[in-house]
Amino acid sequence: MKLYYHPLSGHAHRARLFLSLIGIEHQLVLVDLAKKEHKEPQFLALNPFGQVPVLDDGGTIISDSNAILVYLAKKAGRTDWLPEDPEGAAAVQRWLSVAAGQIAHGPAQARLINVFKAPYRAEEVIPRAHAILTLIEATLAGRSWIAAERPTIADVALYSYVASAPEGDVDLLPYPNIRAWLSRIEALPGFVDFQKTAVGLAA
Structure with a gap:
C-alpha cells in the first residue's frame, strides 16, 4: 500500500497512525503542500478534491481520512x-x-491559523474547539475509550487534532x-506520533 501524506496534516496522520496500529506495511509518499503538489493534475487524478491523505491499495484508490480508516478496518x-x-x-x-x-471546525482550524497561517478567526474557532472538547471530556468520564470498551x-x-x-x-x-485518553492512545503498540510544531501554546 502507498499512503500519500504530509507530516503536518492531522487527517493524513489518522491514516498513518491506523496503518501502524494494525501492522499493515505501507510506503509513505510525501505530497509537498507548500509547492501545491496536491493541486497538480497527477495528484488530482487520485483525489479530485486535492487533499491528503490518499491510500493506493494496488490500484484501489481511497481518499478521505475517515473513509481510509473504514476501508483498512474492513479489509x-x-x-x-x-x-x-x-x-x-x-x-x-x-x-x-x-x-x-466539530473537530475539523474547532481545534483543527485553530491549529491551521498558527501552523499554516489559514484565514480563520481565532475568536470564533477557539470557543468552538472548547465546546467539543468539553463534550468529549464529559463522554470520557468513567470510561477509557470514546465509543466502546x-x-x-x-x-x-x-x-491527531485533539493532541x-x-x-x-x-x-x-x-x-x-x-x-489521560491521549496517553492511553500513545501507549498503544504501533503508535506513531504526530509531528509537532512549536507554535501557539506549544511554542
Whole structure:
C-alpha cells in the first residue's frame, strides 16, 4: 500500500497512525503542500478534491481520512477496531462524524491559523474547539475509550487534532479525562506520533 501524506496534516496522520496500529506495511509518499503538489493534475487524478491523505491499495484508490480508516478496518477484518453489530458501528460512526465536523471546525482550524497561517478567526474557532472538547471530556468520564470498551477507529479519528490542540492556542489543561485518553492512545503498540510544531501554546 502507498499512503500519500504530509507530516503536518492531522487527517493524513489518522491514516498513518491506523496503518501502524494494525501492522499493515505501507510506503509513505510525501505530497509537498507548500509547492501545491496536491493541486497538480497527477495528484488530482487520485483525489479530485486535492487533499491528503490518499491510500493506493494496488490500484484501489481511497481518499478521505475517515473513509481510509473504514476501508483498512474492513479489509483487515478488524472488527475490534470497527464493530459489525449495528449499535457498535453506529457509535463509531457518530464520532467519525464529529471528527469531520466539530473537530475539523474547532481545534483543527485553530491549529491551521498558527501552523499554516489559514484565514480563520481565532475568536470564533477557539470557543468552538472548547465546546467539543468539553463534550468529549464529559463522554470520557468513567470510561477509557470514546465509543466502546476498547479502542476503535473513532479514537484514531479524534486523536491527531485533539493532541495538537495547544498548537492552536487551545489549552488541554482543563480536560484531565482527555489528557489521560491521549496517553492511553500513545501507549498503544504501533503508535506513531504526530509531528509537532512549536507554535501557539506549544511554542
